[in-house]
Amino acid sequence: MYDRFNREIYYLRISVTDRCNLRCTYCMPEEGIHLLRHEDILSFDEIAGFTKVAVANGVSKVRITGGEPLVRKGIITLVRMISEIEGINDLSMTTNGVLMNQFAHQLKDAGLHRVNISLDTVDPVRFTTLTRTGNINDVFKGIDAAVSAGLLPVKINCVIKESKEEEDAIAVAQFCENNNLKIRYITQMDLFEGHFSTVDGGTGGLCSFCNRLRLTANGKLKPCLFSNIEFDIRELGFENALKMAVDFKPETGSKNQTGTFYNIGG
Numbered sequence: 001m002y003d004r005f006n007r008e009i010y011y012l013r014i015s016v017t018d019r020c021n022l023r024c025t026y027c028m029p030e031e032g033i034h035l036l037r038h039e040d041i042l043s044f045d046e047i048a049g050f051t052k053v054a055v056a057n058g059v060s061k062v063r064i065t066g067g068e069p070l071v072r073k074g075i076i077t078l079v080r081m082i083s084e085i086e087g088i089n090d091l092s093m094t095t096n097g098v099l100m101n102q103f104a105h106q107l108k109d110a111g112l113h114r115v116n117i118s119l120d121t122v123d124p125v126r127f128t129t130l131t132r133t134g135n136i137n138d139v140f141k142g143i144d145a146a147v148s149a150g151l152l153p154v155k156i157n158c159v160i161k162e163s164k165e166e167e168d169a170i171a172v173a174q175f176c177e178n179n180n181l182k183i184r185y186i187t188q189m190d191l192f193e194g195h196f197s198t199v200d201g202g203t204g205g206l207c208s209f210c211n212r213l214r215l216t217a218n219g220k221l222k223p224c225l226f227s228n229i230e231f232d233i234r235e236l237g238f239e240n241a242l243k244m245a246v247d248f249k250p251e252t253g254s255k256n257q258t259g260t261f262y263n264i265g266g
């Protein structure tokens with residue numbers, strides 16, 4: 001699929017839940033979030049059905065995200081349903097890694113190719129402060145499990161405030177080097193204010209090369225993270241929503257005043 005600016009669109013990011021077992025300070029408000037109603041969340045059949053249509057129209061790269069994808073009940077079944085769609089040559093997941101120790105081998109077996117695990121510090125106390133609740137040892141165990149399950153390459157998403165030279169970022173880079181992991185630095189963004197930036201070592205944030213569509217847990221197809229534009233796949237139908245999202249994908253992002261990281265999935 002090509003959009004109005006001749007960008008080939010072949011990457012679909014699917015947020016499978018708005019729920020999360022952490023409360024990262026830059027992602028979620030302290031007081032918690034207003035959760036989607038159960039009936040508004042897409043079913044597995046809807047997610048897999050839409051993905052099938054997207055793949056038939058040229059999507060070949062799919063990422064499962066959230067919220068925290070591993071807290072969605074039945075996630076292994078969903079991964080299997082997606083991996084069975086012929087034509088996906090890169091199937092990945094972004095996760096905070098807390099539950100990865102429990103799921104890594106099942107995910108591999110269900111057909112997931114690889115994972116990105118988020119880790120912004122290797123300091124146990126700062127990790128708990130930053131996530132408001134997490135235990136870093138769960139993430140370390142999760143990273144080991146992902147590597148031993150063969151969900152490779154395991155990439156580490158490291159959110160930085162401004163620079164790779166920040167103390168936490170340097171320590172995470174060292175950790176990655178010691179453990180043969182690939183690091184991706186993501187500069188902290190503010191969707192509401194329209195502060196976005198590129199992902200160092202990745203392809204995110206470069207509008208002229210943007211190849212993505214995002215599906216939220218409640219079925220809104222978003223052609224741009226930094227825009228309010230979205231198309232409801234239930235109301236419009238899968239084919240129609242897909243066509244409209246591609247046709248109306250903005251040339252460049254501005255602000256997003258309706259969505260957040262935890263419900264769009266980053």
Ligand code: SAM
Nearest residue numbers: 027066067068094095096118157188189261266
């Ligand atoms: N819960 C999973 C996780 O944390 O990996 C998946 C969803 S999370 C929203 C996806 C990615 O977005 C994570 O790597 C997270 O660090 C990043 N993220 C969240 N809020 C962000 C923000 N304000 N600026 C930049 N990246 C952010």
Ligand code: SF4
Nearest residue numbers: 020022024027067096
């Ligand atoms: Fe949860 Fe991921 Fe947001 Fe942290 S960044 S609160 S782990 S969704």
